[in-house]
Amino acid sequence: MKILLIEDEPKIGLFLCEGLTDLGHTCDHITDGAAALKAAFSGGYDLIILDLLLPTYNGFEILETLKGIPSQAPPILVLSALSDTKHVIRALDLGAIDYIKKPFDFEELLARIRKIKRMQSQNPIYHLQIDDLQLDLLTREVTRSGHNIQLSSREFMLLEFLMNRPNQVVTKAEILKGVWKINFDPGSNIVEVHMYQLRKKLELDNSNSLIQTVVGRGYMIMGDIIKS
Incomplete structure (x- = not known):
């Protein structure tokens, strides 16, 4: 899968991209909300992994913007330290397909990605x-x-x-x-x-x-x- 990782913590971003690349995925890492929106609009990604606490535009603003173009936006998996139920509900309401709370287990993230990949490989219902x-x-x-x-x-x-x-x-x-x-x-x-x-x-x-x-x-x- 071609994955866009939007994460402003350099260490987490490096860890995730290295792990995903080792497993055969392509991973582009962006730390800024404005740059992330530009990349998301460029298309070509199979999945976006999105942090919510970002500079310039936060994750909720990115979700809100991408919600307006459902035919272009890939599935969005939120990975965030915001753990309150209200934040989970808001992100899902704005179109996120899944939500993982930090700190997280890398194997769980991989399982969620595999699930999304299976959904994409099935005969789509529109x-x-x-x-x-x-x-x-x-x-x-x-x-x-x-x-x-x-x-x-x-x-x-x-x-x-x-x-x-x-x-x-x-x-x-x-x-x-x-x-x-x-x-x-x-x-x-x-x-x-x-x-x-x-x-x-x-x-x-x-x-x-x-x-x-x-x-x-x-x-x-x-x-x-x-x-x-």
């Missing part, structure tokens, strides 16, 4: 459709009966998670792990709030509700799925 609801994974557009529906990044991820599991009950714990990357229940109503907002946006005038609440178990999206 479009999901259930009844009159369509989701485009490249343009990140959602339409229903021809009407464009504006979703937040998290709402989009939640809808994609459900549409990949049609007619299947998914629990709150499964949603937290799959969409928020949280392996425990933080005791908040974050899933319920986002589910309510998503349903409200999807339920156009005279349209049936595709997302059902299964009392005591979780949620389920109903319909025949078409993947292409």
Whole structure:
């Protein structure tokens, strides 16, 4: 893989690039946020490993900028000393595919990279459709009966998670792990709030509700799925 490493700590950057190169990857190391954006826009990378605490532009600003060009931006794996759940959630909301907290184990990083590589090597799915609801994974557009529906990044991820599991009950714990990357229940109503907002946006005038609440178990999206 051709990897762009955006990391302002020289020792960490050297360690990572040497380790990745030894394993056959190509690694370009950049320490400055502005230079990193320029490199990312140049294209050709299979993966970006991104620190959040950077000079010029921080990692959140880089994620925000790259989110606007999903067709050009490669997967972004965040590697950061910011360990609070709020930072993880914000990075994932802005489009990061994964998040590893420093200090980290190099073998774990390699495992995450292998997972991303496997995802890229599989036959890609760009479009999901259930009844009159369509989701485009490249343009990140959602339409229903021809009407464009504006979703937040998290709402989009939640809808994609459900549409990949049609007619299947998914629990709150499964949603937290799959969409928020949280392996425990933080005791908040974050899933319920986002589910309510998503349903409200999807339920156009005279349209049936595709997302059902299964009392005591979780949620389920109903319909025949078409993947292409």
